[in-house]
Amino acid sequence: MTTLSTNATGRIGSGPIEAAVAPRSYLQEVRERFLRKKTGLAALAVLTTLALASAFGPLLVPYDPNVGVATQRLLPIGSAGHILGTDEQGRDMLTRLLYGGRLSLVTGTAPVLVATLIGLAIGATAGYLGGLVGALMMRTMDMLYAFPAVLLAIAVAASLGPGSKNSILAIAIVFIPPISRVAEAATRKVAFLEYIEAARLSGASTTRIVATQVLPNIFNPIFVYASGLVGLSIVIASGLSFLGLGARPPTPEWGFILNSMRGAIYIQPWVAALPGLFIFATSMSCNLLSDALRDALDIKDA
């Protein structure tokens, strides 16, 4: 056993015969499956670039995102000093997009994080308790399914008023029911397994069992499902600010810039279309990455 694991490089055909059949840890297998899929790697590269560019890019550009030069309005892509052109107020587009990325990425990912925490708590509790209480909790969640996602987000965001915080909250509310449904299904699958029984016999409390036995074992399907929501979340978040329900001007945000440039599509169409390209690239990469994670973690139904 010891000789096997010391020889285990994880690669087939390298070294002695045992290496090919050497036991590999679960994480090693997952990593290998992930590295094999090119689309997932490409998506990860795009997302990392976008995130780093949004985080550090604003420190490198010489322009102020909110101050424009009136004589340099709506310059085309490739202008001297303004690689991506300027907007309708003469502000540098690259600067606006980099600053906008900060807000767009945060308002896009935060709802999924919030919804996962709450949905996980609701779903795991309902799935573990089962019975009337569990059914009641899940039927209440089902009611929210009767609203189309975008409309529900718009209605909630409108009733809370515009602003990034409210937009995050509104989208989180949209995602809580589906996440809790996945969490409930996953919990019900493990709730009757022997190790839960053993934990109960050893005298662990319900809270403790859910926290230390159930949650770690339902993590993968929920992680994959939640990662699949990030792309949609970014599209909805930018959509809300496109409608004026998200970030408040003049703070740049991709959806908001896209809307404010609508008037310029007859003068500088491709500059006007740029913010949408960033939203699309982010959401597509998130979805491809989520698909690759699903394959790597070998999850069938989530």
Next chain:
Amino acid sequence: MGLLIARRLGMAVPTLLGVTAIIFLLMSVLPGDPLAGLLSQEATAEDRARLEASLGLDRPLPVRYVTWLGDIAQGDFGYSPYRRRDVAELLGTAFQNTLRLALPAAAIGVTFGLLLGAAAAANRGRFIDRAVSIIAMGGISVPSYWIAILLIIVFSANLRWLPAGGMSGQEGGLIDAVKHLIMPAVASAFVSIGQTARMMRASLVETYGQDFVDTLRAKGLQGHQILLHVGKNALSPVLTVIGLQVGFLLGGSVLIETIFSWPGLGQLIFQAIAARDFKVIQAGIVVIATTFVLMNLVVDLLQMVVDPRLRKAT
């Protein structure tokens, strides 16, 4: 069968009650003055109280909810002081306009989705399969509002083939109506194409792997005959996705309708939100949610037609 349908219909009732309750609660926390626009500038507190009483706003929340529920059950959605029209009338027109956009969009989305999904499943692992999977992923990921703007840039601003917005009236004729329809319908269809194609492919691939397909092959059936059997068995999950898509489109897309100034449900509700026109928001969301619930009901019933196993289920 009849009993099963009745039970399924019965299940929709608590859902609809819950949905209306949620909307009602949401509206009562909405900031803004529900009497705005009904009172003149020099109205006194006394006028205000009298108006509140006449509208029933002084009564407790549960009572107001039940009264409101009774009213909408009779088709009385109230009056919009902002638009100076009956809400039912406003909703009726808007719903028709949304229908005019949603049905072609759904047709485009479902047709292309089914074709792409079937092509991918038939060429599993080959170039077409990979291409379809990227296209489908693109359809799901792309913001419809960006597609809308790209379409306007290409077909309105550059080529000048299609109008950038609005919905043609009676006088324009059929060609004009179609011209106004193309871009919003295509922009709305992208998500449906992606969702339908993915589900169609997954379901076909799974069904092809089942034992009965081997039996059919052993019996000497041809490829297209097998496809018929497989297609019928793969239909059920695809129907669910299609139902969701149609229900979603019937709700009217706020973003697409706003960009193309299409006078549908989505735009009506969005403008009502901006104007704090509570009656319209409330009724509009009720109509959309009800359509959604009914659409799911129709899909469930269709499932029973397609899949005999569901008819026996308890």
